[in-house]
Amino acid sequence: MNSFPERGHLLTEQNNPNSQNLDSLTALELVDLFNQEDAQTLKAIAGARTQLAETVDRTAERLRQGGRLFYVGAGTSGRLGVLDAAECPPTFCTDPELVQGILAGGAPALLKSSEALEDRLEDGASAIASALVNSSDVVVGITAGGTTPYVWGALQAAKSRGALAIMMACVPETQVSVDVDIDIRLLVGPEIVAGSTRLKAGTVTKMALNIISTGVMVKLGKVYGNRMVDVAVTNTKLRDRALRIIKDLTDLSRESAADLLDRSDKKVKLALLMHWTGVAKEVGEELLATHQGNLRQAIGASGLR
Known part of the structure; x- marks a missing residue:
């Protein structure tokens, strides 16, 4: 230089x-x-x-x-x-x-x-x-x-x-x-x-x-489609965003989406994987870890498209 x-x-x-x-x-x-x-x-x-x-x-x-x-x-x-x-x-x-x-x-x-x-x-x-x-x-x-x-x-x-x-x-x-x-x-x-x-x-x-x-x-797999599926649910606004993402990508009501989000430890990506594949939280976490957090790849590995 x-x-x-x-x-x-x-x-x-x-x-x-x-x-x-x-x-x-x-x-x-x-x-x-x-x-x-x-x-x-x-x-x-x-x-x-x-x-x-x-x-x-x-x-x-x-x-x-x-x-x-x-x-x-x-x-x-x-x-x-x-x-x-x-x-x-x-x-x-x-x-x-x-x-x-x-x-x-x-x-x-x-x-x-x-x-x-x-x-x-x-x-x-x-x-x-x-x-x-x-x-x-x-x-x-x-x-x-x-x-x-x-x-x-x-x-x-x-x-x-x-x-x-x-x-x-x-x-x-x-x-x-x-x-x-x-x-x-x-x-x-x-x-x-x-x-x-x-x-x-x-x-x-x-x-x-x-x-x-x-x-x-x-x-790095932090987005699914154009959705912020790795959003950190740390306040009311972000929880609302997380619920809207889950609702928009599934057929769940807001109440069911909230229940799913809570069962997934407030992790939107994990919540979607659990809903779409039917796997337990622990299995879903392993799938995501195996595929470096890539939701699309984790879904594919579960046998679903």
Whole structure:
């Protein structure tokens, strides 16, 4: 990885000609301009579709073998990684250790900006060492401008440990070249407010992370059809969602669905398997364990289609 003392040439730092008169716009004109510019995020995702798909496949393969997924970043990029990681346990009932966000400055930086910490390359490397990252893991370094030393240090350390190293940036490779296994470039162009990468760059980063984490969880059998069958039933809203999933996929009444959910220890996937195959809870748990939690495969193994 190279050093980039001058960053004015970066795509994320350039001036956007469409917002030259931003301070003279009416509120409605401003909203319309944002809407127009945000359309670039969809094109950027389409432009990186191959790299995103490769990330999903290779990450799922490593997690299936016991690996973990780490998002590493500073500022907005780091906060988005932490957010995506935090949403995996309630959505897919994953162990909090499976997908983790590493933010420069740690938890305090979630609420209070600690931008100066992003310049410490050694801190990124240290964070990877502290997490005991190994050759089974995946590390996604998120940096809108592609030059954040903290992220570089993390990616260098990840590669040295044999982890799958992935870069996510909003500048072209011709501006910032990085030695990684997968290079995701989300080119949304200059921001409405020059250099404010919490805007389009932040939006497209969130979109890409949604695709990666959800795609990986689908590959890991956390979804049946498009249903969140591994949802963690931890509050009233999620219990209601669980009951609706069971009702929609079976012919059960809400009362019967509630009984089935309780008998399966509030595990929707297990409840469906028990209902469709007639197996006892213990047998169902064994089937799911044998097939790494994949409900469709467990059903097939029971002799049903």
